[in-house]
Amino acid sequence: MAEPLPDLIEEFVNDSTGDDPATILMALSQQDTVYIASLLESLPVERRLVVWEGMPRERKLAVLVEMRSDPREILIDATPHNEWASIFADIDAEDLLELLDSLPNKLVDLAYQALDSQERKYFRDATQFPDSQVGHWINHELLVLPANAKVREGLRLLRREVPQHCDSIYLVNRSGQFSGLVKVTRLFVAHEHASLFELTEEAVTPLLGTEDVSGASLQVQRSGFSALPVTDEAGKLIGRLDITSASELINEFYERQVMASAGMDEDEDLFSPVAKSARNRALWLGINLLTAFLASWFIGLFEATLQQVVALAVLMPVVASMGGIAGSQTLTLIVRGLALGQVTPANMRALMLKELKVGGVNGVIWALVIGVVAYFWFTDVMLGIVICLAILFNIVAAALAGVFVPVILDKLKIDPALSGSVILTTVTDIVGFVAFLGLGTLFLL
């Protein structure tokens, strides 16, 4: 997903602007906010701060909103306190919600004071919902009319104000409940005195404020509308989830999956300070160390065997890694299936069977290949047989673990994308070592 950034990055990394605020301002004035945010994320911290200081204050808020939390927090920490009043001058509830986790409490208070009473209410309403729910992310710029309004009133509304990215008028009944959506383009063809209600789109179901935000975002993407209406439990219209927010939320969902596989989160800064980055990653290394020691402990049970048959030590990594790879293929497929709602208790058994069969086929093939190689390498038939059986056993066990580990984690509400691979490789390492060294002890001594 390359973007036309490289030139800008080079210009700023290599200081060809001479760090002169006027030159920086010129270079950035052509760029839109998203590019500037991405540019700042791409710069080493020292250079990032120089560019940030040179930026016009009136763009700073919009740029912060577009950035990932970790790189953003570095800029927030470096901004002098007396600048904030002007940065927050035009802040609205949505901006503040986006920045909420990155701002120290004192700045949250300052920003909140800068909101007008309407925006304060929106902010308070949104924070009633956790950020995993639709209600946290709603937009309040709506075109709303009573359900009995005529086309004429719709036209009058459209002549007065059309919010950004708004393709529909929402109709509500007397209690404020959502009762239908009319595309603004329908008003070009309708008669002035026609009832708006007759022009409503049939297939639109509003989202619930308490709904899971990822699923709801996908619905917005697929709806083809620029937003879907959001209601509370009683059906009262409380806002809309627009396509821009929905797309960002989905992209974050996917980035979380990609980064989680290495024990990081989606807000990780390319140039976070060394101490912070080392701390973030140390936990993952520590967890992994525990599982590695556990595997070593199992190997230690077979010290006497290893001493006599050193070929076992040489071949150990082959057994462990084949299991790890086979298992992680199954795991990746199941984790995606769980995320998409395609893996459920109803199809678990069939999935299990299929993965066992695939594991069986690949297990037999690779067990034979590896057995033959081991035989020729060490000219030892029994060693060939031992590794052959161990590989077969481990690949089949890996298939089982690849299905069960993520499903059980999901049941326990632990993110399988994050912890799945650590647990899986622990299982395949231990099963592999114990099978291989155990069989070795039985047949090779």
Place this chain on the structure above:
Amino acid sequence: MAEPLPDLIEEFVNDSTGDDPATILMALSQQDTVYIASLLESLPVERRLVVWEGMPRERKLAVLVEMRSDPREILIDATPHNEWASIFADIDAEDLLELLDSLPNKLVDLAYQALDSQERKYFRDATQFPDSQVGHWINHELLVLPANAKVREGLRLLRREVPQHCDSIYLVNRSGQFSGLVKVTRLFVAHEHASLFELTEEAVTPLLGTEDVSGASLQVQRSGFSALPVTDEAGKLIGRLDITSASELINEFYERQVMASAGMDEDEDLFSPVAKSARNRALWLGINLLTAFLASWFIGLFEATLQQVVALAVLMPVVASMGGIAGSQTLTLIVRGLALGQVTPANMRALMLKELKVGGVNGVIWALVIGVVAYFWFTDVMLGIVICLAILFNIVAAALAGVFVPVILDKLKIDPALSGSVILTTVTDIVGFVAFLGLGTLFLL
């Protein structure tokens, strides 16, 4: 991203419809196409085929279009030849492009015959572009007017026809070059005799047909428009990339990254036939086996040492896995940075330095921890020192490899998300084993 599918999956897996076409039809009639596509993907093949046969023909095309290639091909293969004429009855160029890779040539011909001459031209034009470029994915339902048209003509156009999800009128000059975009909502407020050109949005740059589709899709998502205009190199308007296509393309981009890390592609079927699935995965296992044997070969160089100091064999996995984890963290960060265009030659040196420092800090910490544990476990000071140095060395080497491996792969136009982790762990395994066993040979014999 859970979807309200579990009930339906259960219903169809457990055959509570009694496989009666009428009941299946009833159960599906309430569901939209995307859900049906996802449902079919979630069913074991045998059950999938029963539901597919029970589906009304007029919905089959739309459902196929929404499915991933692998599960889709199973349905295509199972559909009797005489059904295709009615399935293709309403096909358009976009549908055919979406299905292109899944259809046998004979069916592509049949579908092509079903297109009218305009759609045939669209189809031929699109296939001039590879599917990595915007031109392959454009939509031709446009509102177009000459650049000198008045608002009155815009209103007349809107009264005649408004394509789905169309929020703008595109203006072209006499040679068909794109010269601006007017939001349809602007027409509510403008005077009938005003010139449309005066109402054009300033910040809209059209996409190029030859542009990379992922970057372009992100631009559409962020633009806030329901589509962006697409031109050829000469600036001639050739279509638009709409938000629905853009969102699907971005979701695919991310799924590809997630699946690539396990050597699979985003079209992998949850229930692909065992033979196909085993074949798909065998290649990855084979590549991994080669790298595992390579690591084993390096271990084999130290057989004599292992025979004398069996503790080395017991602790080998710890050295290898710490390097692998540390390296994959760096790798994941760099792969994302490359995909987002944030890692460039200009900031490589700074990135390298930062990752080396992070590796140094975590290397020292964990090397000491592991050294102390090894000392107490085997009551051998020299062994503690040897593993301590090996871990430090391997974690630092992993940081280097984590930056260089993906950057070099990217230069060579090889997807770093796919091959990065295999190559990286090969490096960290070999460096780890050689450092550990080499130091062991020097200091422990």
